[in-house]
Structures are given as structure tokens and as C-alpha cells.
Amino acid sequence: MSRLQVVSGKGGTGKTTVAAALALALATEGKRALLVEVEGRQGIAQLFETEALPYEERKIAVAPGGGEVYALAIDAELALLDYLQMFYKLGSAGRALKKLGAIDFATTIAPGVRDVLLTGKACEAVRRKDKRGRFVYDYVVMDAPPTGRITRFLNVNDEVAGLAKVGPIHNQAQAVMRVLKSRETAVHLVTLLEEMPVQETVDGIAELRTARLPVGRVVVNMVRPQVLDATGLELVRDTPRAALARSLSGAGLGGARRGGHAERLVDPLLAQAEEYGERYTLEQEQRAVLGELGLPTHELPLLAEGMDLAGLYELATELRKQGIA
Amino acid sequence: MSPEDPARHREGARPLTAARVLDVDHLLEDPQTRIVVCCGSGGVGKTTTAAALGLRAAERGRKVVVLTIDPARRLAQSMGIDSLDNTPRRVKGVDDAAGGELHAMMLDMKRTFDEIVESHADPERAAAILGNPFYQSLSAGFAGTQEYMAMEKLGQLRAKDEWDLIVVDTPPSRSALDFLDAPKRLGSFLDGKLIRVLLAPAKVGGRAGMKFLNVGMSMMTGVLGKVLGGQFLKDVQTFVAAMDSMFGGFRTRADATYKLLQAPGTAFLVVAAPERDALREAAYFVQRLAAEDMPLAGLVLNRVHGSGADRLSAERAIAAAENLEDPRIVDQDHGKAGVRTSPGNSPDPDGSSGSADSGPGTPSPDTTGDAPAEGPTDAPERSVDALAAGLLRLHAERMHLLAREQRTRDRFTARHPEVAVTEVAALPGDVHDLAGLRDIGARLATGRPELPEPGA
Numbered sequence: 007m008s009r010l011q012v013v014s015g016k017g018g019t020g021k022t023t024v025a026a027a028l029a030l031a032l033a034t035e036g037k038r039a040l041l042v043e044v045e046g047r048q049g050i051a052q053l054f055e056t057e058a059l060p061y062e063e064r065k066i067a068v069a070p071g072g073g074e075v076y077a078l079a080i081d082a083e084l085a086l087l088d089y090l091q092m093f094y095k096l097g098s099a100g101r102a103l104k105k106l107g108a109i110d111f112a113t114t115i116a117p118g119v120r121d122v123l124l125t126g127k128a129c130e131a132v133r134r135k136d137k138r139g140r141f142v143y144d145y146v147v148m149d150a151p152p153t154g155r156i157t158r159f160l161n162v163n164d165e166v167a168g169l170a171k172v173g174p175i176h177n178q179a180q181a182v183m184r185v186l187k188s189r190e191t192a193v194h195l196v197t198l199l200e201e202m203p204v205q206e207t208v209d210g211i212a213e214l215r216t217a218r219l220p221v222g223r224v225v226v227n228m229v230r231p232q233v234l235d236a237t238g239l240e241l242v243r244d245t246p247r248a249a250l251a252r253s254l255s256g257a258g259l260g261g262a263r264r265g266g267h268a269e270r271l272v273d274p275l276l277a278q279a280e281e282y283g284e285r286y287t288l289e290q291e292q293r294a295v296l297g298e299l300g301l302p303t304h305e306l307p308l309l310a311e312g313m314d315l316a317g318l319y320e321l322a323t324e325l326r327k328q329g330i331a
Numbered sequence: 332m333s334p335e336d337p338a339r340h341r342e343g344a345r346p347l348t349a350a351r352v353l354d355v356d357h358l359l360e361d362p363q364t365r366i367v368v369c370c371g372s373g374g375v376g377k378t379t380t381a382a383a384l385g386l387r388a389a390e391r392g393r394k395v396v397v398l399t400i401d402p403a404r405r406l407a408q409s410m411g412i413d414s415l416d417n418t419p420r421r422v423k424g425v426d427d428a429a430g431g432e433l434h435a436m437m438l439d440m441k442r443t444f445d446e447i448v449e450s451h452a453d454p455e456r457a458a459a460i461l462g463n464p465f466y467q468s469l470s471a472g473f474a475g476t477q478e479y480m481a482m483e484k485l486g487q488l489r490a491k492d493e494w495d496l497i498v499v500d501t502p503p504s505r506s507a508l509d510f511l512d513a514p515k516r517l518g519s520f521l522d523g524k525l526i527r528v529l530l531a532p533a534k535v536g537g538r539a540g541m542k543f544l545n546v547g548m549s550m551m552t553g554v555l556g557k558v559l560g561g562q563f564l565k566d567v568q569t570f571v572a573a574m575d576s577m578f579g580g581f582r583t584r585a586d587a588t589y590k591l592l593q594a595p596g597t598a599f600l601v602v603a604a605p606e607r608d609a610l611r612e613a614a615y616f617v618q619r620l621a622a623e624d625m626p627l628a629g630l631v632l633n634r635v636h637g638s639g640a641d642r643l644s645a646e647r648a649i650a651a652a653e654n655l656e657d658p659r660i661v662d663q664d665h666g667k668a669g670v671r672t673s674p675g676n677s678p679d680p681d682g683s684s685g686s687a688d689s690g691p692g693t694p695s696p697d698t699t700g701d702a703p704a705e706g707p708t709d710a711p712e713r714s715v716d717a718l719a720a721g722l723l724r725l726h727a728e729r730m731h732l733l734a735r736e737q738r739t740r741d742r743f744t745a746r747h748p749e750v751a752v753t754e755v756a757a758l759p760g761d762v763h764d765l766a767g768l769r770d771i772g773a774r775l776a777t778g779r780p781e782l783p784e785p786g787a
Contacts, residue, residue, distance in 0.1 A: 017373015018609065049608075107525040110516075152373060154401070169468060170563040201761045202403050203374075233725045234718075241718045253712075253719035257651035259643070274639030275722040282725055284759040310731045312607065312739075 007331075008192035008222065010132045010185065011147045014156040014210070015196030016203040020227045022049035023313055023321065024196045024306065025149040026075075030322035031331035033073030037144040040131050041066075043079045044124040045151060050077050055315055061085070063131075069322070076143070078131070082113040085123040089178075122162045122179050129185040153195055153210035160186050160193070161217045192222030197296070199226055199289040204296060211299060223330065224301050226293075228308040230285075239283045247272050304328045350744045352778045353629035353751035358598060359388040359496070365596035366489065367628070370501045370510070372612035375604045376633040378402045379762050379771060380755075381500040382410065384600075385433055386422075386765060387772030388496050392429035396494040400438050400481055400502045405763040410435045417442040419488070424765050434494065440480035444470035447483065447584075452573070460573045465566040477502045478510035479585075486588040511592075511623065598628035601750075605635055605736035610743045617747050629751035630743075631775065636736060636757050638729050645730035652723035655716040753778045 011028060015021035022043075029041040040063060043050050051059045054066045059079040067075040086109055103109050112119045134142045151159045158165070166179040185191060195210055197203040207224060214221050234242070251262040251269040260267020296303055306324055309317040325331055358364055369381040378399050385397035396419045399412070407413040410422050412435045419434035448466075449457045460466050469476060481502055488497050501510045591597065599620055603613040613630060620627045744752070755774045762768060 018375060018604070018606075052611075111525050165468060169464060169566065172562065175563075205404070231728065233728065234721045238718060238721050241714065242722075245715055245718055249712075249715045250719055250722070253655065253715045254651070254723075256716070257654045257719065257723070259647070259651050271640050271643060275726055277639055278725055278729055279722055281759050288760050310728070310735075312735050 007145075008190055008220070009141070009143075009145055010128065010191040011145060011222070012150045012156075012160065012191060012193040013148065013196060013225075014150045014153050014193060015225075015227075016153050016198075016206045019196045019198050019203050020313075021152070021196040022047075022053060022149045023318065024194075024225050024227055025147050026050060026053050027306070027318055027321035027325055028194075028330065029075045029145070029147040030067060030069050030319060031325040032145040032147065033067075033069035033075050034071045034326065034331065035073060036071070037069075037073045038142070039069075039073065039075050039145040039147055040143040041075055041077045041147050041149065042128050042131070043077070043149045044128070045149075046079065046081065048079065049149065050079065053313070053315075053318060070319070078127075080124050080127045082120045082123045083109055085127050086113055086119075089123065089126075119166065119175065121159050122166050122175060122182060125160060125162060125182050125186065126178050129182050132185060132190065150193075153206045156193065156195075156210060157213040157217050157219065160214075160219050187218055187220065189220065191220050193219055194222040194225055196225045196227050198228055199292045201288070201292065204292045208295065208299065211301070221301065224296055224299060224303045225330075226296065226303060226305045229305045230308050232286075234279065234282060234286070236286075239279070239286065242276060242279045242283065247276075250276075304330055350740075350748070351629075351751040353631070353753040355384070355387075355753055355776045355778075356391065358628055359384065359393065360391055362495065363596055364598055365496060366485070366591070366594075366598070367496065367498045368485075368501065368592070368597065368599045369499065369602050369631075370599060370616060371602035371631075372609050375602050375609050376755075377602045378500045379406065379768070380600070380602050380631055380633065380775070381498050382406065382435070383762075383768045383771035383775060385435065385496075385498040386425065386768045387776065388498070389422075389431040389433035390426045390429060390769070390772075392431045393495045394432045394434075394493075395496045395498060396434040396436070396488055397498045397500070398436055398438060398481070398484060398488065399500045400477070402437060402500075403761065403763075405761075407437060409764045412437050417446075417484075422765075438477075438481055438484055440477050441470045443480040443484050443487075444476065456573055460570065463566060463570045463573065465563070465570045469570075478512075481510060482588045482592075483584065486584060486591060489591060511619070511625075593624050593626070595626070598626055600628055600631050602631045602633060604633050605739050607739055610739055614743060614746055617750055627750065629753065632740065632752055632754045634757040635754040636729060636732050638726065638733060640726060641730070641733065643726060643730075645727040645734070648723040648727040648730065652720040652727070655720040655723070 011025075011032070013021050013025035013028060015024070026041060029039040033039040041050055043059070048058045050066070051057060054077070056066055059066075059077055061079060061081045061084045063076045063078045065074055066077045069075060083104075087104070090103075113123065128146055128148050131143055132141075132146045136142050150156055162179050162182060166175060170176045170179070193214055195207045197207040211221055248262070250272050251266070254260075254271055254275075255262035255266065255268035257268075259271060260269075262268045304325065305328075306321050309320065311317065358367070367381075367384060369377045369384070371377050378401070381399060382397055382402070385395045389395045398419075399407070402410075402412070404413065412420055412422075417436065417439040419436040422433040422435050425431070425433045445461060448460050451457075452460060478501075481499065485497065485499050488494065592599075601613045601616045601620075603609040617627060617630075744750075753775055755771060758767075758771075762771060
């Protein structure tokens with residue numbers, strides 16, 4: 007099991023949710039997981055219903071079985087100042103750099119520096135050991151940038167090592183790449199059973215593979231329950247409306263005759279079934295596309311009540327059941 | 332327990348919150364509207380919305396250009412803009428009876444950046460910039476470049492003045508607000524103190540104060556050199572030296588684009604789906620636009636679900652489904668048998684009349700009449716019941732979804748009652764062609780066509 011789990015996915019597919027559920031799932035039996043956020047959106051805090059996370063590792067949840075989940079919102083600017091302090095004992099010069107706009111430049115505009123800092127901090131947490139030589143975190147789960155940017159984000163080596171050919175940033179980039187391209191890392195992609203997210207997943211995996219980054223699993227999120235299967239959908243087409251009206255009426259939903267309550271339900275219910283059928287076919291097609299990737303695939307249910315803390319634990323349990331953790 | 336039970340107010344009836352309805356056609360047809368910016372978080376259908384708005388405006392007589400950032404392949408193909416040449420192409424298949432035209436393009440950010448350089452520097456200098464490794468990385472798409480170039484392209488299209496209306500999609504950013512911030516950020520870097528330090532690393536000034544400052548600065552470049560590596564710094568310096576004359580231009584352009592976004596002819600549409608995160612992002616956006624004095628036209632709420640049977644609550648649907656699935660619990664067989672053998676005994680004998688509609692609320696056990704006819708004839712009946720139960724469960728699921736969407740939407744409306752909203756019904760699949768875009772456009776213009784009015 008890789009110790010750095012990177013979770014990406016197209017916008018709107020719920021990658022933050024999946025990353026959080028994964029961290030909870032991994033933190034079983036006294037294990038400790040660190041959930042890191044790199045895009046400054048405070049999505050983790052919102053999910054765990056806590057106040058905004060500082061740039062500091064903080065315990066945010068206890069998993070069933072006594073494991074712990076810590077969270078960290080990595081701030082590129084603070085990470086850079088940290089880093090300068092650590093290696094150069096910069097002190098007040100760091101502040102002067104900031105005033106000059108150099109920090110801002112380095113963390114927002116300079117190609118790749120920001121990404122090196124963010125992935126660097128995550129890799130540092132992966133490698134960190136306590137006094138007795140044990141890893142501080144059993145797992146680090148990263149809520150990463152979306153699929154369209156993930157390869158570039160992780161592949162800092164090409165970008166930065168090429169630009170900064172010597173010096174600490176170069177060395178840092180090299181060290182980060184050693185972790186990211188090893189078996190220590192797995193990159194998971196979250197998708198929905200819809201055309202665009204699936205297409206983006208397929209493209210994303212091809213890019214990751216080309217860059218020799220370790221592809222992990224595909225997580226299909228928000229899967230709607232199967233209410234009618236192929237046989238049921240066939241019945242939808244073949245069953246006479248009058249028979250349906252009688253059946254609904256029999257269930258206590260009003261009159262089966264023309265204009266009766268049960269009879270008036272038939273059309274809208276059939277229309278919904280037809281929509282469902284159309285979506286069902288599309289979903290089957292998308293499942294087949296994902297199947298061709300030859301990757302372990304997991305499906306997480308759409309939570310009827312929307313996403314909340316209880317739902318998060320439910321998804322974690324589901325992931326564990328499916329053997330992802 | 333009538334089908335009209337009060338639960339429906341909780342469950343399904345949508346139009347309780349009095350949000351203002353966004354008049355999309357008015358916005359698109361108004362000759363004063365020159366720019367429509369579609370913004371919102373990722374995965375909410377921004378690109379499709381922008382394309383649908385462009386098509387609708389064109390078919391209503393305007394000469395439109397749509398600037399998309401990253402369209403789905405099939406959509407781009409159907410509009411004929413899947414090749415990246417960074418110039419608008421006329422879209423075929425648009426109804427031009429009203430005299431309108433639709434042009435579309437897909438942003439090529441590197442090319443856009445290159446073009447700025449080429450238009451501002453003499454050929455020799457331009458070549459030096461374009462060949463610089465730092466420039467190549469910067470222009471190939473780092474934080475902010477795409478946003479900056481999208482706004483730059485918008486400025487260019489507007490300056491050409493060839494179109495009545497420009498519809499812009501915004502990049503799928505980290506945050507939906509990035510495209511507002513990135514141009515300024517990049518502009519202030521290119522125009523800032525740091526650049527001057529990099530340009531003149533070792534100059535020593537005459538006056539004491541300046542001298543001190545410059546000593547500080549040369550120390551800074553020393554540190555930067557150490558951190559970034561000497562070559563990198565040198566690349567940046569070369570880049571900066573070559574760009575020297577252009578910096579003022581960058582800042583001016585960024586400022587001009589920003590002002591363009593505040594101009595009266597510009598309208599922002601915030602696009603969202605009725606989901607918590609998307610609407611939260613939309614709410615931030617609404618606040619931010621107000622803070623920046625940028626004109627918000629309204630909210631486009633995509634993927635809204637409706638139901639033609641929204642008077643039947645989820646609870647009742649599930650209860651009825653259970654009833655059908657497990658006839659042993661309730662005297663279900665009697666009910667069915669009754670309906671089957673003596674339809675005259677139906678609980679709602681003359682169904683169509685209004686008063687009789689409340690009949691099923693108080694079904695008496697003996698509407699069933701005679702004894703159940705168990706036996707071979709029951710099999711098809713069972714499968715019909717199973718299907719009916721399935722339909723009811725599907726409906727219950729739909730009603731839960733509706734309720735959830737309504738709650739999310741209400742939360743937004745409560746915070747921003749001033750924002751006009753148009754809703755677009757969820758479609759089972761993606762849109763890949765002009766017919767699909769036209770359909771979306773019609774839905775955008777009607778606000779909430781598919782949702783039956785209460786009592787209708």
C-alpha cells in the first residue's frame with residue numbers, strides 16, 4: 007500500500023470528499039493519516055465542519071478503531087518562508103523578500119516553484135520520522151489539483167529541474183520526484199459516470215502514464231442506486247398503462263380510471279423511468295470505457311441526504327469494505 | 332394522507348422562494364450588452380452555457396463571438412473549433428434568418444502570449460523573448476497565465492469591434508475568482524519592484540539611502556540566485572531585460588481589461604449547479620463582483636431536476652412501493668384483486684372530479700370487494716406490481732433529490748435575494764451539437780419551463 011495517496015479528479019466530481027473518506031478509511035487500527043490540501047480552498051475544513059485550517063498539522067477526526075486523521079492546508083508562501091528559514095536562516099531577510107514581491111513572485115508566478123513547494127511539503131510529511139525512527143504518518147492523502155492539471159503539478163521535475171539546473175530548488179525538485187515516481191505514491195482519479203469526467207479521466211491516466219507517474223485506482227463517485235435494471239426497463243416499455251394505473255391504485259394511490267389520481271401518476275412516472283433508462287444506458291457505456299483502463303475501480307454511492315460528516319464516515323466504511331484501505 | 336398532503340410543500344413544490352427570474356432573452360437582445368462573462372466553479376456547465384447563449388443570441392439576430400477556454404472535444408468538433416488557431420471561426424448550421432452570425436474560438440494561451448510579444452517588440456527582440464526558457468514556461472501555462480490570456484483575448488476581441496456581442500467562458504481555475512486576480516498579479520509582477528531589482532542587480536546609487544537600498548537589493552538577488560539557481564535567475568534577467576519596454580504595456584493592458592469588465596456593456600453570469608459547493612462558490616462570486624463594481628446579470632442554475640408528479644411525496648411513494656412489494660404485510664392482494672375483478676369498485680370511481688380526488692385519502696378496506704383471486708393469473712400482475720414499485724422508488728429518489736436541491740437553492744436565495752435566477756433542467760446526457768445547444772438556450776430563456784406550476 008503506497009504511503010502517499012494522491013487524489014485528483016475533474017472539478018465537481020467530489021475529489022475532496024473522496025480524499026477525506028480515503029484518509030478516514032486508511033486511519034484504522036491506530037494508524038495515523040495526514041490529509042493535505044494544496045489549493046487553498048479550505049474544502050477539508052468545510053467537510054469536517056471545523057474552522058479554517060491554519061498552516062499547521064492538526065488532528066481533525068478520529069476514525070473507527072482508534073486511528074487518527076490529521077489535516078494540513080499547505081500554504082505555498084508560508085512553506086517557502088519556512089524553507090528559506092530552514093536552509094538559509096533568513097530571518098528578517100525573508101520579510102524583506104516578501105516586501106519586494108519576491109515571495110509572491112516565487113509562489114504565484116515563477117513557473118513550477120509553487121508546485122515544488124506544495125508537493126515538497128507533502129513528501130516531507132511522507133518521509134518524516136519520529137525519535138524512535140518510525141514514520142510519523144502511516145499515510146499521507148493529498149487532495150490534489152484537478153485531472154486537467156495533475157500531471158503537470160506532480161511532474162515538477164521536468165518544469166523546474168529544467169529551469170533551475172542547480173541550487174536548492176533543483177535539489178528539492180529531484181528529491182520530490184524520487185518519492186512521486188516510486189511505489190510510495192499512488193495517484194487516484196475520481197470521476198462520475200458521465201461522459202466528460204470519464205473522458206478526462208482516460209486522458210489524465212494517459213498523461214500520468216506518459217510521465218511515468220504511478221496510477222492507482224479509479225473511484226467512481228456519486229453513483230445513483232440502481233432502481234430498475236435492464237429487465238425492469240424493458241417492462242417499462244411493454245407494460246400497458248392501464249395495468250400500471252391499476253397497480254398504483256391498488257397501492258392506495260387513488261383511482262385507476264382516466265383522470266383518477268393513480269392514472270395521472272402513470273405518465274410522469276413513466277417519463278421519469280424513460281429518463282432513468284437513458285441515463286442508465288449512458289452510465290453503462292461509461293462503465294465500459296472505464297473498464298478498458300484495466301485499473302482497480304471503486305464505486306461510491308450518491309448520498310441521498312447530501313454530503314455531511316456522517317456521510318463521510320459512510321463513504322470511508324464503503325472504501326474499506328471495497329478493499330481500498 | 333391524500334395525494335395533496337401537506338408534505339408536498341416540503342418535498343416538491345419549488346416556487347415557494349420568490350427569486351427573481353433572469354430574463355435571458357432581454358439580456359442577449361439588448362444592443363447595450365456587448366460582453367457576457369460566464370463564470371463559476373468547475374464541472375457546472377460553464378462552457379456549454381456560454382455556447383448555448385452565443386447560439387441563442389446569434390439566432391436572435393446578433394453578431395456573436397464565443398470565446399471558450401477548454402470545451403469538450405465533441406462540442407468543439409460540432410462547432411468546428413477543434414483546431415487551435417486562436418482566431419474566431421464562423422459556426423455553420425446556425426439559423427441566420429434574423430441576420431445574426433455565430434463565431435467561436437478556443438483559446439490558445441501560448442499563442443496569445445506570443446502574439447502580444449510579437450506586436451510589442453521588434454522582430455529581433457521578440458525572437459529573444461520567445462526563445463527564453465523562462466518565457467516558454469511562463470507562457471505554456473502556469474498559475475495565472477491562462478486566466479491572464481483569456482482576459483487579454485477578450486480585450487483583443489472587443490478592440491476589434493467586429494462583433495455585437497462577445498460571450499466568454501472562464502478557465503477551470505483553482506478558484507472561480509482567479510481570472511479576476513491573475514491579470515493584476517501578473518501585471519504587478521511585470522511592472523513591479525522585483526523586476527527593477529532583477530534588471531539592475533549590482534548598480535550602486537549615489538545617495539546614502541539609495542546606496543543602502545541597493546546593497547540590500549543586491550543581497551536579495553544573491554539569495555534569489557542561491558535559491559533558484561544561477562541559470563534560472565539569469566534566464567529571468569534576460570527575459571526581463573528583453574521585455575523591458577513592454578512592461579508598462581502589460582500593466583496598461585491588464586488595467587484596461589479590468590475596466591472593460593466594469594463597463595456598462597458587460598454582464599456577468601454566475602453559473603452553478605444546485606449543489607452545496609457550487610452554490611457556495613457562486614455566493615463568493617456574487618460578493619466579489621459587487622466588491623469590484625462588476626455588473627452581475629444573474630445566476631444560471633444548471634442541472635435542476637423536476638418532476639411531473641411532484642405532489643406525490645417521497646414518503647408516500649415509498650410506502651406504496653412497499654405495499655406493492657410485500658403483499659403479505661398489507662392486504663394488498665385484496666386491493667389488486669378488487670381493482671382487477673371489479674374496476675367499478677375503484678377507490679376513485681369518477682376520478683376526474685375534484686372532490687372525488689380526495690377519495691384515496693380515506694380508502695376503506697372493503698373497496699376491495701370480493702375475495703382475492705390467487706393462482707396463475709397472479710404472475711403478470713406481480714411483475715406489473717414490481718414495476719410499479721420500481722417506478723415509485725425511482726420517484727421517491729427524484730423527490731429526495733428535488734428537496735435537496737431546493738434546500739441548497741433556498742440557502743443561496745436567502746443570502747442573495749437580489750440575484751435573478753434562471754434554471755436549466757438536468758439532461759440525461761451531455762450536449763454535443765447545435766440542436767442540443769439550442770435546446771439549452773431555450774431552457775435558459777424560459778427560466779423554469781419544465782416545472783409545472785402548482786395547481787396547474
